[in-house]
Amino acid sequence: xxxxxxxxxxxxxxxxxxxxxxxxxxxxxxxxxxxxxxxxxxxxxxxxxxxxxxxxxxxxxxxxxxxxxxxxxxxxxxxxxxxxxxxxxxxxxxxxxxxxxxxxxxxxxxxxxxxxxxxxxxxxxxxxxxxxxxxxxxxxxxxxxxxxxxxxxxxxxxxxxxxxxxxxxxxxxxxxxxxxxxxxxxxxxxxxxxxxxxxxxxxxxxxxxxxxxxxxxxxxxxxxxxxxxxx
Numbered sequence: 001x002x003x004x005x006x007x008x009x010x011x012x013x014x015x016x017x018x019x020x021x022x023x024x025x026x027x028x029x030x031x032x033x034x035x036x037x038x039x040x041x042x043x044x045x046x047x048x049x050x051x052x053x054x055x056x057x058x059x060x061x062x063x064x065x066x067x068x069x070x071x072x073x074x075x076x077x078x079x080x081x082x083x084x085x086x087x088x089x090x091x092x093x094x095x096x097x098x099x100x101x102x103x104x105x106x107x108x109x110x111x112x113x114x115x116x117x118x119x120x121x122x123x124x125x126x127x128x129x130x131x132x133x134x135x136x137x138x139x140x141x142x143x144x145x146x147x148x149x150x151x152x153x154x155x156x157x158x159x160x161x162x163x164x165x166x167x168x169x170x171x172x173x174x175x176x177x178x179x180x181x182x183x184x185x186x187x188x189x190x191x192x193x194x195x196x197x198x199x200x201x202x203x204x205x206x207x208x209x210x211x212x213x214x215x216x217x218x219x220x221x222x223x224x225x226x227x228x229x230x231x
Contacts, residue, residue: 005213006032006033008036008217008218014039015042018035026088030090043067043075043077044075045074046073049176050074051075053176054075054178056173064171079164082161083161084156084159085157091153093151097147097148104157105128105129105144107201109122112129112142115196117188128140131183139181139182140174160184160187161184162194163186169181185197
C-alpha cells in the first residue's frame, strides 16, 4: 500500500505561520503532505534575490510583508486569490531539486489542462509553468521554488487563480524576470472557484505522488452571496 498523501486545505494563513508548520513537517515528520492555502499579501525572497533591483515598493505601504525564505529563486508574491501549495515529500536525493521542480511543474500542467488551459507548459531556462511558451505571447501563471534536503522537500508552487496581478506588475519584478508577463486563470477567462481548483490539485497530486491514495481534510469552506470562496 502506498504511503498516503495527506492533503490539507488550510484556508488563509499568514506566511510565517504556514512556514512554521511546513518546517516542522519537513524537519521532524516522515509522512507525505500537501498543504494548500492562501496567504495575506506577502513578498518572499530566496537566497540569491536581488532586492535592490526587483523590489519596487516599500512593502508596508501596499499592505504586504517582506519575508526571507530558504528556497531557490528571487522575489515573488503571495496573496488572496492565489493557490499556494507546499508538497512536503520523501523523494530520492538522486532526483535532485531540478527533478523535483520538474515534477511540480508537471502537476500544475496536468491541473491546468483539466481546467481547460491546454497551452500550459515549461519554458526552458525558467522554473514555473507558462502559457504559450516559446511564442511572443508567453506568460507565467505559476511560480515554483523548492528546497530539498536529505530526501525531503518543502516550499512549492503559487498558482494564480484570481490574483490581484498589480502586486506582481507594479510592486516587484516577479522571480527577477522583467521581460515576461504574468497572468491568472481569471485573466485567461477560466471561470473556476478556488474550491474547484483545490479539488483538482488534490486529486492530481495524489495520483502523481501517492499512487492515488490520499487523506484529505479541509477547514470549512464558506461562500459569499456573490459566489466567492471565503475561508
